[in-house]
Amino acid sequence: MLRTHHLQLRIASRLLLDDLNWTIEAGQFWCLIGRNGAGKSTLLRTLAGLHQPSSGSVAIQGRSLADWHLGALAQTRAFLPQSLAQRDAFAYRVLEIVLSARHPYHSTRYWEDEADHQAAQNALQTMGVAELALRDVRTLSGGERQRVAIAALLAQDTPLLLLDEPANSLDLAHQVGVMNLLAKLCREQGKTVVMVGHDLNLAYRAASHALLLMGEGQWQAGSVAETMQAPLLSRYLGHPIEAVRYQDSCIFVAAEKELQ
Amino acid sequence: MAQPTFFRRGSSSSQAHAVFILSLLCLLALSSLFFAAMIGSLSLPLSELPRACQELFQGKASTLAAVLLELRLGRALTAFVTGATLALAGVMMQALLRNPLADPYVLGISGGAAVGALAAILLMATAWMVDAAALGGAVVVSMLLYFFARHDLRNGLAAGGTSFLLLTGVILSSGCMALVTLMLSVAPDGRLRSMVFWMIGDLAGAPARWLPWLVLFCALLFALRSARAINLLAQHAEAAATLGVRVAALRKSLFFCSGLLTASAVTTAGSIGFVGLIVPHACRFALGSDHRLLLPASSLVGGAFLVFADTLARTVLAPQQLPVGVLTALVGVPIFLFQLQQMRRK
Numbered sequence: 371m372l373r374t375h376h377l378q379l380r381i382a383s384r385l386l387l388d389d390l391n392w393t394i395e396a397g398q399f400w401c402l403i404g405r406n407g408a409g410k411s412t413l414l415r416t417l418a419g420l421h422q423p424s425s426g427s428v429a430i431q432g433r434s435l436a437d438w439h440l441g442a443l444a445q446t447r448a449f450l451p452q453s454l455a456q457r458d459a460f461a462y463r464v465l466e467i468v469l470s471a472r473h474p475y476h477s478t479r480y481w482e483d484e485a486d487h488q489a490a491q492n493a494l495q496t497m498g499v500a501e502l503a504l505r506d507v508r509t510l511s512g513g514e515r516q517r518v519a520i521a522a523l524l525a526q527d528t529p530l531l532l533l534d535e536p537a538n539s540l541d542l543a544h545q546v547g548v549m550n551l552l553a554k555l556c557r558e559q560g561k562t563v564v565m566v567g568h569d570l571n572l573a574y575r576a577a578s579h580a581l582l583l584m585g586e587g588q589w590q591a592g593s594v595a596e597t598m599q600a601p602l603l604s605r606y607l608g609h610p611i612e613a614v615r616y617q618d619s620c621i622f623v624a625a626e627k628e629l630q
Numbered sequence: 631m632a633q634p635t636f637f638r639r640g641s642s643s644s645q646a647h648a649v650f651i652l653s654l655l656c657l658l659a660l661s662s663l664f665f666a667a668m669i670g671s672l673s674l675p676l677s678e679l680p681r682a683c684q685e686l687f688q689g690k691a692s693t694l695a696a697v698l699l700e701l702r703l704g705r706a707l708t709a710f711v712t713g714a715t716l717a718l719a720g721v722m723m724q725a726l727l728r729n730p731l732a733d734p735y736v737l738g739i740s741g742g743a744a745v746g747a748l749a750a751i752l753l754m755a756t757a758w759m760v761d762a763a764a765l766g767g768a769v770v771v772s773m774l775l776y777f778f779a780r781h782d783l784r785n786g787l788a789a790g791g792t793s794f795l796l797l798t799g800v801i802l803s804s805g806c807m808a809l810v811t812l813m814l815s816v817a818p819d820g821r822l823r824s825m826v827f828w829m830i831g832d833l834a835g836a837p838a839r840w841l842p843w844l845v846l847f848c849a850l851l852f853a854l855r856s857a858r859a860i861n862l863l864a865q866h867a868e869a870a871a872t873l874g875v876r877v878a879a880l881r882k883s884l885f886f887c888s889g890l891l892t893a894s895a896v897t898t899a900g901s902i903g904f905v906g907l908i909v910p911h912a913c914r915f916a917l918g919s920d921h922r923l924l925l926p927a928s929s930l931v932g933g934a935f936l937v938f939a940d941t942l943a944r945t946v947l948a949p950q951q952l953p954v955g956v957l958t959a960l961v962g963v964p965i966f967l968f969q970l971q972q973m974r975r976k
Contacts, residue, residue, distance in 0.1 A: 419871075451866065467865060473874060480857075481645045
C-alpha cells in the first residue's frame, strides 16, 4: 500500500529521521509514537505529499508520490490535519464541510449528486454528528469539530487514511469510539490507517503496528507486540514507562522516578 | 431518528435553490437599472419608454426621452459593472486571505491607483490619462505585492499561508496613502476638488467602456469554474491540497483576478468604498458561505447596489451631484454595524 525508500527528513538542518525504509500493507493500522518534535507530524505530512523529504521517496500503491495526479491521489489517501478547530474563518454548515470532501469524485460537475449526499449522511451518522448537519461550524465545540473533520475524512472514502492526532479534544468515550472505528475499517474493509497519537493504551488496543521515532534519526517499526514494550517505549519517549498486566491486556503507566 | 430536513432536500434541490436565488437577484438587477433610467430631475414618462428603447436599439437617439434614456442607462450600466466588479473582487480577496473582513482595497492596489490618478490630475492630464495612470499605479503595486509575497503564494501548502501577503499589502497601502496625502497637501486649490472626488469615487464623468465588462465576465467565468476549489481553500488550505486542489496555482489566480478586478473598478470610477466589503458580507449572511452561489450572487447584488446608490447620489441633492462613494459609505456603515451586532447575538 505504502512504502518509503531511504526517507530522510530534516527541519531547518535538524535531522529528524534518517534512512526510513518502511512498508505498510493494506489492512494494517499503524500508530506513530514519539516525543514532541520527534517528527511524527512531519512524517505524516510527507506521506500525504504536503512536505518534501530532504532525500528518499514515498510510494503509494507502488507509484512514487511525484507521479500521482492530484485528483487520483485524493481518491486514494485522505489526510486529517492537526486541530482544525480554531481555523474556521467562514460560516460553513457542517453538511457543506462534509460534502466538500467529495470534491475528488466530481471534477466536472458543479453540484454534488445523490450519491455524495448519501456518503456525507453516512459519514455524519457514523461519527454521531448527524444532528449537527445544519449548524455553523464556528459554533461547534472542539470535540464536535474534530468529529466533523473525521466525518469529512470518511466521506472522502479512500483506502488510505492519514490522521494527525484524531483523538485530539475528544472525550474519553469518543476517543475509544474513533479508535475502534479505525480498527474496524482496517479489519472489515481492508483500509490502511496511519495515525499520530499520544495515548499508548488506546494505540495498544486498536493498532496492529507501531513506528517509534526518536527525533534524531533513529526509528523502530514493527507489530504492536514487538514495538510496544516498556523498555523500548521508555527509551523513545524519554520517560520510564511500566507495563502492567490487566486481565488479558496490558496497560502502560508512566513511572515516577527519572530514567538514568 | 428523524432526519434533518437538509438531508431530505438532497442535491437537485440545492441546485434549484441556487437557480431561484439567482433569478431573483437578476430581477433585482434589472429593476435597479429600470429605476435608474426612470428617476432624475427630468421625468421620463412610462408611455414614451418603448419608443425611446426602440430608438436606442436602432442607434439614433433623436427624441428627448431617448437621449435621457441613453445618458441614464449608460451611467447606470457603468455603475452596475463597477459594483459587480468590486463585490466579486471582495469575495475573492476574502477567500484568498481567509478573512471575511478583507476588502478589495486591503492590499493597497487601490492605493496605487490613487497615487497614479492623483499624480495625473496634479499634472493637469486629460481624463483618459488619469485613467491610464490609475491603472498603471494599480499594476505597479500588484507587481510589488507579487514580488514580495511570491514565496507565500507559490508555497501554497503552508497552513497559515497568507498573513505575509496581508501584512505586505497593508504596508504598501499605507505607503501609498502617505504619497496621496503629500500630493493633496501640495495641490493647488483648483485641482483639489477633482482629486478628492476621485478618492471618494465618482461615476459622474465615468466613461462607458467594454473593457470592464470583459474583465468582469472573464473573472466570473474563472470564479465559477473554480468555485468548489475556492470553497475548499476557504475552509483549510492543507485539506484542500489533499483533496486534489492545486493550492498554489489557485492562490495565484485568485490574487491576479481580484487585483485585475480592483484595478478595473478603480480605473473606471475611483476608489468607491464599502461595496467590496458590505455586499459580500450581506450575501454571506443571507445565503451562506458556499462560493458556488456566493460568487454570482455577490456580483449581481454589488451591481444593483451601486446602481441604486448612484441614482440616489445624483438625485438626493439635485441639481448638485454627490460622489457615489459618499453614499455607499453612508449606507454601508450602519448596515455593517448592524450585521456585526447580529453576528454577535448569534
